Amino acid sequence: MHRVSSGRRWLACCAAGLLLAGAAAGIAQSTAGAPPTDVKQLYDTSCASCHGTDGRGDGPAADALVPRPRDFTRGTYKFRTTTSGSVPSDDDMYRSIAQGLPGTSMLGWKGILSDGQMRALVVYVKQFSPRFATDRPTLVTPSPAVPSSPASIEKGRAAYDALACGACHGEAGSGAGAVTSGLQDDWGHESHASNLSEPWSFRGGRTSADVYMRLKSGINGSPMPSFADTAKDEDLWHVANYIVSIARKPVWEMTADELKAHYARQAENDAASPVQRGRSLVSTMACSHCHTPVDREGRALPGLNFAGGIKMRLVVWGDVVSANLTSDNETGLGRYGDDDIKRAFTHGIKRDGSRMLPFPMGWPAYAHLTPQDQDAIVAYLRTLPPVKNQIPPPARPGVFTYLASKFQMLIGGKDFPIVVFAGNAGSAGNPGGSPAAARR
């Protein structure tokens, strides 16, 4: 009896051991190293700001990002070594995490996260899409590389034209004469064809092997197709060699004279497309930081892009609400003349002649924009679709409150903080005016 029992126990131990070994092997395969203690927590702190806690690519910071962060729920991935339409391999996903995607907010996490953490994130991210449960990645089998040579580059140039790459990427890859706007990705977000003369911003890498792989696998989810079935494999290597050959010098390698010529040319291009330049300025000057209302997570309120409505309480000076910058006639900049708009953001003088404080609106800084850039900003603001959002006028405190808080501030040294409120203090979605303003 005792013997049987111990035999059974031994068998049970064996079975459990096998199971454990199997599980361990499974984990080892996917995480290659010590599994992290809490991958969800890691994802939520490191990835969710952009990709969202549910992996939908709708994190609170996502709205300001071009391109938009990846939506993991569809299982559609751009930078793969798998055939068009296939799910990516684990190594593909690992590469994107470790090396990042140049030119975007997606940083290379190598050196910040451990290998094990990054492998665990691959597994975690995969579970957002049901595709990975059923589909297996089909790897591209690359043909032997064709070394770059003048002849190969020449053939590549011809193939670039034959495959109509220039329709999106422009003549000689520089974007000239191409469809530069109106491209959309599968999610309906704006998509931009890469400037092929600036390889440092190639998301998938800048070597000819990287470029070949993009041509072969396509960039799924974006308008960039795969040419695996439509071009000869050898031609794709030639195109890759051609694209690598048209790289221009980046500013960090230029001489002083080259820089001068470069910035002059850039100013010329900007002058030729003011709306595009204005869009870039408005985005990088972070105008939306104060002029698009957000919830407490910092997520833009839907339909209110640039419609103003963020209330700030400057205790001594009163409540001010950010302006509606859209082209709406009644509540936005629709009836403002070009000079009215420029005077407001460079001199802090509104159309009615009233003055803004030199903070939080940084007009003393924006005054240093070149006249050409100021015009570009106006040109872009004119293109913002109108949103009706009536902004309440500044609510200055009564004289007594004003003097009393000034006394505390100047004599008592009290530090009155600026309180920035979440939500929209304008009229949109707040019938009867702003609840926050009314409470005051």
Place this chain on the structure above:
Amino acid sequence: MKRILKWVALVVVALAACGFVAFLYFIPPLMSMAPEEFINGEAAMAPPVDGIADPAIRALAERGRYVLMSTDCTGCHVTPGPQGPMPDMYLAGGRKFVTATRGTVVSRNLTPDPETGLARRTDEDVKRVLRSGIYPDGRAISHTAMPWAQFSNWSDEDLHAVVVYLRHVKPVRHEIPPPAPGLAGAIVPEALEVVYGADAGKK
């Protein structure tokens, strides 16, 4: 005689009181100073690039200065003083932000000071924060405090130019405290951010 003195004293006291109230009312004269004074003050703070010997670096720094100045980085990174930004503490940081979801942070010292500034960070480290809001130790900063999501749309070349300029501003020793817990909701329930006016750094 005594009565006259009494009246004089009364008038003096009344005048002093009026003067004090007027002082309270008009100081600082934010709404009566000409816009140009603020605009020129902004330019005067940003050191010119003339002193840079290498002409290529100078040209890059000039571009970086333009981008940095027109982006109003000073709005958060100039050390606040009792009478507004302190011009001699250009980009030395010290403004405290209590965020709604990611604790309390203080704007960093962006000057090339070896112990308290960016001299401790590589170009890559600086660019990573500007573009992704991630510090070298993996910590993330709220995009509602530091608009890295918007700055991510800078071209690599402009980003580089900004970093070149930052390497050439005057180093200022100003120690910025590390991030701390504490959320805005505890101060004002509906707040997205509470931004303090006093310098939270240590000279």
